[in-house]
Amino acid sequence: MQKVYNSRLILIAATLVILNAAFGIAAQKVEPTPPTREQAVTSPTAAFEYFRFCDEASTKKIRATMENNPEYRQSLLTGQSPYVAIVGCSDSRVPYSEVLGAKSNDVFAVNIAGNVVSDDAIASIEFAVKYLKVPLVVVLGHDHCGAVSACMNEAEVGGALPQLIGKIRPAVQSATKACVGCDKEALFSACIAANAKLGLEELINRSPTIRTFAKEGKIALACGVIDLSDGYIRWIVTPGEK
Numbered sequence: 001m002q003k004v005y006n007s008r009l010i011l012i013a014a015t016l017v018i019l020n021a022a023f024g025i026a027a028q029k030v031e032p033t034p035p036t037r038e039q040a041v042t043s044p045t046a047a048f049e050y051f052r053f054c055d056e057a058s059t060k061k062i063r064a065t066m067e068n069n070p071e072y073r074q075s076l077l078t079g080q081s082p083y084v085a086i087v088g089c090s091d092s093r094v095p096y097s098e099v100l101g102a103k104s105n106d107v108f109a110v111n112i113a114g115n116v117v118s119d120d121a122i123a124s125i126e127f128a129v130k131y132l133k134v135p136l137v138v139v140l141g142h143d144h145c146g147a148v149s150a151c152m153n154e155a156e157v158g159g160a161l162p163q164l165i166g167k168i169r170p171a172v173q174s175a176t177k178a179c180v181g182c183d184k185e186a187l188f189s190a191c192i193a194a195n196a197k198l199g200l201e202e203l204i205n206r207s208p209t210i211r212t213f214a215k216e217g218k219i220a221l222a223c224g225v226i227d228l229s230d231g232y233i234r235w236i237v238t239p240g241e242k
């Protein structure tokens with residue numbers, strides 16, 4: 001009887017050890033819940049956590065791609081060779097990789113709210129054409145642009161914003177003059193188109209380098225407005241047009 005009792009005790013003890021080990025291991029394997037896109041806008045810390053999480057997740061994929069393609073990895077280390085330089089708006093709804101099918105090393109991007117061609121934007125484009133030998137320069141506006149809207153509505157903005165919005169004003173004024181009888185939506189579209197065209201004119205008029213490269217046929221210049229709903233660009237000026 002005592003022998004049976006001892007056997008039962010040993011069995012129970014062994015079971016407890018196994019269960020403890022199993023649950024202990026399981027407890028160690030519990031991964032923290034990954035941060036979500038919804039949480040990212042709830043606080044600055046949450047935004048950084050999500051940003052870091054996305055970087056680590058996507059870097060794993062990029063590393064796997066690079067390991068399978070050593071020539072591509074080497075090409076990135078030896079320097080960039082984009083085929084197009086774009087002055088575009090900072091608006092987060094214009095994702096070049098999805099809308100333009102662009103890959104890494106394709107696009108030299110200068111993103112400024114309202115695709116404003118500032119001095120620094122001109123310098124960046126000069127760098128692209130002169131040193132990276134980029135053959136195509138595009139000024140790209142987009143529909144429903146908040147910066148153009150702010151200019152049209154003369155929104156009261158502080159800080160450094162007035163000087164940026166002021167650079168859009170000539171486009172809004174010329175489009176308003178030309179778009180007689182337009183409804184609100186049509187006028188908004190006309191202002192966005194005029195702003196993209198103004199950006200291209202600024203590049204040409206204010207940069208001797210860009211003028212020279214264009215005259216020598218080393219670069220093509222274009223401007224257009226991308227439609228966020230379908231991704232198509234409505235071209236305003238294509239290469240060769242004046």
Ligand SMILES: [Zn+2]
Pocket residue numbers: 089090091113114115142144145146147148
């Ligand atoms: Zn915009």
